[in-house]
Amino acid sequence: MKKIRLFTPGPTMVPEEVMLEMARPMEHHRTGIYKEWVKEAHGLLQYLFQTKAMCVTMAGSGTAAAEAAIVGCCPTGHKALVVDNGKFAERWVKVCAAFGIANTRLPIEWGRGAKAADISKAMDADPKIDTIIIVHSETSTTALSDIAGIGRLTRDRGALLIVDGITAVGAIPCKMDEWGVDAYITGSQKALMLPPGLAFVAVSDRAWERIESGKTPTLYNDLKAYRKSLAEWDVPYTPPVTLVRGLLCVLRGIKERGLESVWAETTLLARATRAAAEAMGLKLFAADPVDSVTAVVVPTGVEEGALRKTMRSKYGFQIAGGQGELKGKIIRFSHMGYVDAFDTLGVLAALEMTLIGQGFKLAPGAGVAAAQKVFAEAMK
Numbered sequence: 227m228k229k230i231r232l233f234t235p236g237p238t239m240v241p242e243e244v245m246l247e248m249a250r251p252m253e254h255h256r257t258g259i260y261k262e263w264v265k266e267a268h269g270l271l272q273y274l275f276q277t278k279a280m281c282v283t284m285a286g287s288g289t290a291a292a293e294a295a296i297v298g299c300c301p302t303g304h305k306a307l308v309v310d311n312g313k314f315a316e317r318w319v320k321v322c323a324a325f326g327i328a329n330t331r332l333p334i335e336w337g338r339g340a341k342a343a344d345i346s347k348a349m350d351a352d353p354k355i356d357t358i359i360i361v362h363s364e365t366s367t368t369a370l371s372d373i374a375g376i377g378r379l380t381r382d383r384g385a386l387l388i389v390d391g392i393t394a395v396g397a398i399p400c401k402m403d404e405w406g407v408d409a410y411i412t413g414s415q416k417a418l419m420l421p422p423g424l425a426f427v428a429v430s431d432r433a434w435e436r437i438e439s440g441k442t443p444t445l446y447n448d449l450k451a452y453r454k455s456l457a458e459w460d461v462p463y464t465p466p467v468t469l470v471r472g473l474l475c476v477l478r479g480i481k482e483r484g485l486e487s488v489w490a491e492t493t494l495l496a497r498a499t500r501a502a503a504e505a506m507g508l509k510l511f512a513a514d515p516v517d518s519v520t521a522v523v524v525p526t527g528v529e530e531g532a533l534r535k536t537m538r539s540k541y542g543f544q545i546a547g548g549q550g551e552l553k554g555k556i557i558r559f560s561h562m563g564y565v566d567a568f569d570t571l572g573v574l575a576a577l578e579m580t581l582i583g584q585g586f587k588l589a590p591g592a593g594v595a596a597a598q599k600v601f602a603e604a605m606k
């Protein structure tokens with residue numbers, strides 16, 4: 227059996243204690259015990275999202291929660307601005323199209339994040355816009371958007387702010403109440419270091435007003451049903467009980483450790499990876515890089531498909547390639563969840579060995595030494 231270490235920005239590695247927790251006997255969901263789990267998980271999710279708002283846990287991948295939030299917050303008579311700066315942002319444009327939601331697309335160059343000024347300009351140009359849909363950490367390009375600044379703007383203008391925080395929540399600072407986010411979304415298989423299958427959305431009171439006011443063309447992903455059940459620590463449909471068990475284990479761990487400490491570690495891993503890339507003579511892709519994932523440009527003369535294949539089959543590291551127009555052009559490394567400095571030194575060593583194997587000119591150990599220096603200073 228080969229040891230495979232996941233460096234993909236979802237799914238990420240699952241801690242052994244979480245896997246063991248999920249291996250425990252099945253529990254029924256219409257019981258007092260399950261209600262206690264729902265209640266405890268809810269309190270811990272509020273800590274994770276830094277909010278007093280209601281946090282909904284749904285069955286499905288992150289897209290399920292994002293779709294529920296978009297459809298619920300954009301009933302007929304409202305208009306969305308969808309910031310489009312990558313593959314996941316594009317998906318939210320598609321959700322609007324699929325449900326006939328009035329929207330304007332705001333294209334931003336891939337690799338860049340959005341700032342309040344971009345949103346302000348688009349809103350000035352179209353006063354009908356009353357909902358902003360944006361990706362916090364655009365995983366496909368590894369670009370970070372300024373949600374704090376955008377939240378100030380949307381509060382001032384009375385617009386709702388829907389944020390895809392799928393590779394942000396639990397990895398980098400996400401402060402729902404302080405920033406004024408109305409629907410913050412994440413999924414289980416990224417920073418929460420769980421298997422895929424749970425989706426989360428924290429929903430502000432302002433957003434609930436909008437959601438309750440509209441007739442949403444949806445059933446299974448209808449947030450209204452979740453809200454009604456959550457009032458009694460219940461769920462509308464059979465939940466992924468096993469994953470919820472794992473979720474409790476993860477969230478207790480995050481609370482015990484403290485979010486600030488988790489955020490600081492993500493940043494440290496990103497800094498070390500960037501330092502290594504530079505020392506290896508590689509370029510970073512993003513102009514506004516996020517700390518949860520790093521994208522490195524594949525240098526000329528190196529074949530990306532073969533590189534990733536060698537990384538996995540020879541060295542046991544699964545990394546991610548580029549998506550859409552970035553296919554073959556970048557490789558991506560996750561810094562989320564159950565990954566540490568020594569896993570990261572390992573993937574960087576494997577990257578060096580792979581690049582050298584393809585004839586790329588590189589002093590062996592250059593990247594690893596640069597990353598190690600960053601870690602050594604931080605761990606003094």
Ligand SMILES: *Cc1c(COP(=O)(O)O)cnc(C)c1O
Pocket residue numbers: 235236287288289290314361363364365390391392393413
């Ligand atoms: C992974 C990801 C998604 C998609 O989530 P699924 O869980 O695959 O539905 C959406 N947005 C971002 C930013 C992501 O990283």
